[in-house]
Amino acid sequence: xxxxxxxxxxxxxxxxxxxxxxxxxFLLPALLFYAVFIxxxxxxxxxxxxxxxxxxxxxxxxxxxxxxxxxLFAPDSSFLFPVLTNTLLYAAGTVVLTTGGGLVAALCxxxxxxxxxxxxxxxxxxxxxxxxxxxxxxxxxxxxGPVNAALNAVGLDSxxxxxxxxxxxxxxxxxxxxxxxxxxxxxxxxGLTTVPRDCLEAAALDGAGPLTVLVRVTLPLLRPALLFVxxxxxxxxxxxxxxxxxxxxxxxxxxxxxxxxxxMYRRAFTYGDWxxxxxxxxxxxxxxxxxxxxxLRLFEPGGGDA
Amino acid sequence: MPDRVGRRRxxxxxxxxxxxxxxxxxxRGGGRGxxxxxLLSHYGEGPLEAGLRRAVDDxxxxxxxxxxxxxxxxxEDLLTTVVVRQAAGQGTDIxxxxxLWAGQLVRAGVLRPVPPGDAVRVRDGxxxxxxxxxxxxxxxxxxxxxxxxxxxxxxxRLLAAAGAARPPRTWRELEAVARAATRKDRHxxxxxxxxxxxxxxxxxxxxxxxxxxxxGGGAFLTADGRGCALxxxxxxxxxxxxxxxxxxxxxxxxxxxxxxxxxxxxxxxVNGGWWCGSxxxxxxxxxRDVVTAALPGPAAGDRGxxxxxxxxxxNTQCRHPGPxxxxxxxxxxxxxxxxxxxxxxxxxxxxxxxxxxxxxxxxADMRALLGAHGDPNAVPFLDALAHATPEPNGPRAxxxxxVLRKNIEEMWNGRLSAAxxxxxxxxxxxxxxxxxx
Numbered sequence: 001x002x003x004x005x006x007x008x009x010x011x012x013x014x015x016x017x018x019x020x021x022x023x024x025x026f027l028l029p030a031l032l033f034y035a036v037f038i039x040x041x042x043x044x045x046x047x048x049x050x051x052x053x054x055x056x057x058x059x060x061x062x063x064x065x066x067x068x069x070x071x072l073f074a075p076d077s078s079f080l081f082p083v084l085t086n087t088l089l090y091a092a093g094t095v096v097l098t099t100g101g102g103l104v105a106a107l108c109x110x111x112x113x114x115x116x117x118x119x120x121x122x123x124x125x126x127x128x129x130x131x132x133x134x135x136x137x138x139x140x141x142x143x144x145g146p147v148n149a150a151l152n153a154v155g156l157d158s159x160x161x162x163x164x165x166x167x168x169x170x171x172x173x174x175x176x177x178x179x180x181x182x183x184x185x186x187x188x189x190x191g192l193t194t195v196p197r198d199c200l201e202a203a204a205l206d207g208a209g210p211l212t213v214l215v216r217v218t219l220p221l222l223r224p225a226l227l228f229v230x231x232x233x234x235x236x237x238x239x240x241x242x243x244x245x246x247x248x249x250x251x252x253x254x255x256x257x258x259x260x261x262x263x264m265y266r267r268a269f270t271y272g273d274w275x276x277x278x279x280x281x282x283x284x285x286x287x288x289x290x291x292x293x294x295x296l297r298l299f300e301p302g303g304g305d306a
Numbered sequence: 307m308p309d310r311v312g313r314r315r316x317x318x319x320x321x322x323x324x325x326x327x328x329x330x331x332x333x334r335g336g337g338r339g340x341x342x343x344x345l346l347s348h349y350g351e352g353p354l355e356a357g358l359r360r361a362v363d364d365x366x367x368x369x370x371x372x373x374x375x376x377x378x379x380x381x382e383d384l385l386t387t388v389v390v391r392q393a394a395g396q397g398t399d400i401x402x403x404x405x406l407w408a409g410q411l412v413r414a415g416v417l418r419p420v421p422p423g424d425a426v427r428v429r430d431g432x433x434x435x436x437x438x439x440x441x442x443x444x445x446x447x448x449x450x451x452x453x454x455x456x457x458x459x460x461x462x463r464l465l466a467a468a469g470a471a472r473p474p475r476t477w478r479e480l481e482a483v484a485r486a487a488t489r490k491d492r493h494x495x496x497x498x499x500x501x502x503x504x505x506x507x508x509x510x511x512x513x514x515x516x517x518x519x520x521x522g523g524g525a526f527l528t529a530d531g532r533g534c535a536l537x538x539x540x541x542x543x544x545x546x547x548x549x550x551x552x553x554x555x556x557x558x559x560x561x562x563x564x565x566x567x568x569x570x571x572x573x574x575x576v577n578g579g580w581w582c583g584s585x586x587x588x589x590x591x592x593x594r595d596v597v598t599a600a601l602p603g604p605a606a607g608d609r610g611x612x613x614x615x616x617x618x619x620x621n622t623q624c625r626h627p628g629p630x631x632x633x634x635x636x637x638x639x640x641x642x643x644x645x646x647x648x649x650x651x652x653x654x655x656x657x658x659x660x661x662x663x664x665x666x667x668x669x670a671d672m673r674a675l676l677g678a679h680g681d682p683n684a685v686p687f688l689d690a691l692a693h694a695t696p697e698p699n700g701p702r703a704x705x706x707x708x709v710l711r712k713n714i715e716e717m718w719n720g721r722l723s724a725a726x727x728x729x730x731x732x733x734x735x736x737x738x739x740x741x742x743x
Contacts, residue, residue, distance in 0.1 A: 052742060054410070054413045054414035054415070054701075055392075055393070055414055055415060060415075064742075067742075071737075071741060074737065076730075076733050076734060076737060077737075078712075078734070143495065143496075143560045143561065144495065148495075152493045152495075156493075157493050157494050158493055158494060158495050160560050163559065163560035163719075164719070165716070165719045165721055249382075249506070249507065250507070250508070250708070250711075252505060252712070252715055253505065253559070253715045253716075253718070253719050254712050254713075254715040254716035254719055254721060255712050255716075256719075266708075268389075269386045269389050269390050270385055270386050270389065270704065271410070271702070271704060271705050272389050272410060272414050273705070
C-alpha cells in the first residue's frame with residue numbers, strides 16, 4: 001500500500017503540480033467551449049422545460065413544474081404518437097438502410113479496382129447540401145416527376161410519394177439513407193481493409209463458404225466499424241430536421257413525417273412556446289441517450305450474445 | 307513591459323470588437339444625423355418588393371430625420387425570424403406582419419401599441435373587421451396594410467367545357483361543376499382538377515376552408531377566441547364537402563395549385579384577391595379566361611368569406627419609436643395623388659398594393675383606384691370587405707391554425723373521416739387554447 005501511495009504524494013509536489021496546472025491551462029479552451037456550448041444550453045433547456053412564458057429569458061418565464069411534460073404526453077397530444085413514433089421509425093429506417101446498403105456496397109467495392117473513384121462517387125451526396133438534396137428528390141418524387149413517369153412507362157400507377165401519408169415517411173427515409181450512404185461506405189470499406197486476410201484464408205481452408213466467412217468472420221471483426229456507423233446514423237436520424245423540413249415543409253401530409261426535432265423547432269421558434277419546446281428537447285435527449293447506450297451495450301464483445 | 311502593453315492593447319481591441327459586435331446598430335440619433343431604422347417584411351420579390359422599395363427610397367430622399375432599410379424574408383420564415391431575432395435582442399425596428407400573429411407577439415412583448423393619434427386614424431380609416439384584425443383586446447398594434455378577402459377564381463374555358471355557363475353560386479353547384487370539370491389520364495394522374503386545393507403552408511390549406519365556413523355562417527373559434535367553434539352544421543358541411551371533393555378526385559391536394567391554375571389545369575380555386583395581380587403577370591393573354599366571383603354559400607345569395615390582414619407596427623426593442631411611427635404613418639395614413647392613380651388621393655400603401663394587384667382595407671382608396679384602372683376581377687374581393695369575417699388573432703392563433711391544417715390534410719388523405727377530423731381539431735385546439743402561459 002505504502003509503495004502505491006508514494007507516487008500519488010509525489011504527483012502533488014512542486015513540478016507535478018505545475019505540470020497539472022499547465023495541462024489544465026491547455027485544456028481550458030476546450031473545457032470553456034464545452035461549458036458554453038454544451039453544458040450551459042443543456043442547463044438552460046432544463047430551466048425552460050420547467051417554465052412557462054412567452055419569452056425565453058430568465059425574467060420572462062415562470063416556474064411551471066412538470067406541466068410542459070404533462071402537456072406533451074396528454075392523451076390527445078400528438079407528441080408521443082405520431083411525432084415520437086415517427087422519429088423512432090425514421091431513425092431505425094435510416095440505420096437499417098444506411099448500414100445494410102453501406103455494407104453491401106463496401107463488400108462489392110473492396111473487390112473492385114479504382115476504389116478511390118467509387119468511394120468518391122458514393123461520398124458525393126454527403127458533401128451536397130441538404131437543401132439541394134431535398135429539393136432534387138422532391139422534384140423526382142413529384143406526381144408528374146421522373147420517378148412516376150418511369151412507373152407509368154412500365155404500366156404501373158403513379159405513387160404520391162410525398163402526398164400519400166403511408167408513403168411519405170419511407171420516401172424521406174430513403175433520401176436520408178441515400179444521402180448518408182457515402183460516409184457509411186467510407187467507414188466500412190476502411191474497416192474491411194483491417195480484417196486480417198489470414199483469418200479469412202484460414203476459414204476458407206477449414207471449408208467455410210463465402211456466406212459463413214462473412215457471417216462468422218468478417219462481420220464480427222467489422223463490429224467496431226459497424227457500431228460507429230449505427231450510432232452515428234441513429235443520432236443523425238433521431239435529430240433529423242433539415243431534410244424533412246425541406247421535403248415536406250411542415251411534417252406533412254397531415255403529421256405523417258412530423259418528427260421530434262421539427263416539432264421542437266416549431267414550438268420554440270414559430271409559436272414562441274419555449275417551455276414545451278424545452279420539454280420536447282429533454283425527452284428527445286433522454287430517448288437518444290438510452291438508445292445509444294443500448295446500442296453500445298449490444299455491440300460490446302459478447303454483448304449481443306448475452 | 308512592451309509585451310504586457312501589447313497584450314493589454316490586444317485584449318482591449320478584442321473587447322472593443324466584441325462590444326461592437328454585440329451592439330445591434332450604432333445609435334446615430336441625438337442630432338448627429340438621421341437615425342437608422344430597419345423594416346422587416348416578406349416583400350422580397352415581384353411588384354410588392356419593388357413598390358415597397360420605391361416608397362422607402364422616396365422616404366429616404368424626402369427627409370433627413372431617419373433612414374429606412376428594408377429586410378425581406380420569405381413569408382414562411384417571417385414569424386420565425388421575428389421570434390428568433392426578438393429572443394436574441396435584435397428585433398427589427400419596424401415590422402410588417404401577418405395580423406394572425408398579433409396576439410402571440412403582443413403577449414411576447416414584441417409589438418408596441420400605436421400612439422393615441424394613430425389609434426384614432428386606424429379606427430376611423432378602416433372597416434371595423436380590418437381595424438379589429440390588427441388589434442388585441444381593442445388596442446391597435448399597427449396600421450392595417452395588405453388585406454385579403456377570399457373569393458372564387460374560375461377558368462371560363464374549363465367551366466364551359468364542364469357545361470357551366472357561369473361561376474357556381476351554391477356549394478352544391480360548386481361540387482357538381484368541380485366533378486364535371488375533372489379529367490384524369492389512364493394512370494389516374496390528374497389532368498384537370500375541378501377545384502384546386504393547396505397544401506403549401508398553413509394559410510394555403512386553411513384559409514379557403516375558413517372562407518367557405520364563413521360563407522356558410524360558421525366560424526373556426528368562438529367570439530372570445532378561447533375555444534373551437536367548428537362543431538357546427540356549417541363545420542360539418544364544409545368538412546364533408548372537402549372530403550367528397552378529394553375522394554371523388556375533383557380536388558387533388560398533391561397538385562401544386564399555383565402551377566395548375568395558371569396552366570389551365572384547374573377549373574376553379576378559392577384564393578385571396580392578391581392572386582389577380584399575380585395571375586395577370588403569369589398568364590398574360592390567357593388571363594382573359596379567368597373570371598372571379600363571390601364565394602358560393604349553402605344557398606344562392608348567402609354572403610360570407612374570410613378576411614386576412616397584415617399590419618405594420620413598431621418593435622418594443624426599437625430605440626427610435628418616434629421616427630419609426632412617423633415613417634409608418636407617412637406610408638399608411640398620409641394621402642397623396644400617386645402617379646397613374648387618375649388623380650385619386652390615396653395612401654401610399656393603397657397605391658403600392660393596388661399597383662401590385664392587391665388591396666388594402668381602405669375601401670374608399672380601393673374604389674377610387676378601381677375607377678381609375680379597374681380589373682373587374684378585383685370587384686368581388688373589394689365588395690367582400692363589407693361582410694368578410696376577420697381571422698381570430700389570439701395568443702395561440704397560429705398554433706390553432708396549424709392544428710386545423712394537419713387535420714384537414716388527414717381528412718384529405720383519408721386517414722380521418724370528416725367527422726373525425728372535425729372532432730380531433732376541436733379537441734386539440736381547445737387543449738392548446740386552454741394552456742396557461
